[in-house]
Amino acid sequence: MSTTRLLGCECCGQVSSLPVTECERMRCPRCGHPLHECKPHSLQRTWAYLGASVLLYVPANALPIITTSNLFRAESHTIAGGIAELWHDDAWGLAVIVFIASIAVPLLKICSLALLAWTAQHRPRWRRLERARLFRIVETVGHWSMLDVYVVVLLAGIVQFGRVASVQPEPGLLAFAAVVVLTMMAARSFDPRLIWQEPEDDE
Template identity: 50%
Template sequence: MIACHECDLLQRERPVPVNGVLRCCRCRAALYRRQTGGLDRPLAYALAALALFALANAFPIVGLSVNGDLVETTLFGSVRVLYRDGMWPLAALIFVTTLLMPLLQALGIVWLLLPLRLGRRPYRADLVFRLLHVAQSWGMTEVLILGLLVALVKLAHIASVVPDIALWSFGALMLLLAAAAAAFDPRELWARLEGPPDVSRHAAAEAAAAPSAHSSAIWPASLAASASFSAPTAAGCLRCVCHDCGLLSAPLTEADDGAHRHALRCTRCGSRLHLRKPNSLARTWALLLAALVLYLPANLLPVMHTSSLFGAQKDTIMSGVVYLWTSGSWPLAVLVFIASIAVPMLKILAIGFLAASANLRSRWQPVQRARIYRAVEMVGRWSMLDIYVIAILTALVQFNALATITAGPAAIAFGAVVVLTMFAAMSFDPRLTWDTRQITHGTSS
């Protein structure tokens, strides 16, 4: 038996063709993908990514030439400039999302798979697997690449732009990390670590766990998606599904009640287990309101200060969009407008709608609300685009009296909006969308 991590529906595993995806028959969430190539392909991709990561950080990303003066910067150099200018929250955010997390992602895959390739068991595989899950959520190399392209367009109007080897290295690194993540199969990893399953014991456990009235059911999608269909859920059977490795826990007992229930951990990867995320809606609303408060200064205050021989200029996010549009780069202007202005507000509205409907225990279109939740999770990271543009511009445009760009106060506010909305989406428990009536087994909202 498996349980959907988004709607909590209990269902039996079904055979999946090579490169196929098994989806929940109720909410259509992807339960798992069957990969080809075993564990060798992601290991090869991760090793190549580590080599490119070293190359990308050893050489400058881009150079800017003005009147014979050449200014070059690495990604870490951009972080250092922001820190020197007093923008340490922004520097920390860029360091974590573009340097630390991509490195942890590649290292985590190598740490887990290389020992298996050599016939050994990786040390603390449970902890490394959890760190890998976090790194994949917060690593934003693909957004960085897009930010670099936008920055190059802006810099081309100031001086001669000289792309360096690190720019191409980061592009290749982005592709390799994406390929490693796509080829990495957690189910095969745990199958290798745990060894062949005890078939008789596994069958007995499934028979004991499955609800008797639905023990052989594979729910038709039209029936399972119906709000009036009382489908068996993991929480209804007092079982927790691990959001990191997908393992369905054994049924909770009376001894697991009270404070002990909040200390439950997955027996496989060690992640915390909950029937529902504790205080999910309260935390979601708190993070959402904080993001909404910061959204106004993020868009009204200057995000960059430019000083030159012709005077000083303060730019907001919207003025940057206007500049790109009037300079003929309208595709990038549209892209920046969507990523930096439209997406954050739409995320706030979407998460607010999901939280409000969960508070009201609405039965309206749960499948559509599940799709909204997945869309919010997918596009959330792209709002970091403007932050990376600012980092590159402030690091490169440092020509003393000739021209200097520094980050403005709105940059920190905007970065906080992005992080808060991402945390709000993570805090929201999508299973609450399907809880159309109060679950009596200790659900916390």
């Protein structure tokens, strides 16, 4: 008696019932995308992207992200320095928003994805429903992570008055954008089906 398995297509969402012996080489009958029980090398790629994002997180916060210049002086700003200036100028609400979007959210995304990857490897049955919800939150937040980069790029394009005033992006902005992209790729690489997969020794 042949055993069948249900596989969902990552591209179009079509669910197919296939014999177990053919699951490794089958394609979606609707769009032709390869079907996998889980994403190939999901955890390895997730850890690789997370490691790279951790390495770039330090220069993203240590290096200046923009340089503002006017007739009198030019000044470089890091993320933390910008937050401190906003707080000093009594713009507390804006300082909190920048802190959450630029420092807290990337760090929490890295920690959350590391937790998901570690538990998928070592504690597969631990709080599965909560981990699935956490993954959905990480995916949702990831779409807004580039907001700071867009703001700086818009400033650099708008505030250009020759020698009077200008805004220039700095290497820290590139490092920050790389952190955001890498965490998004890490979330994309992680297969949430691993949360519900039974340990191999129980099969």
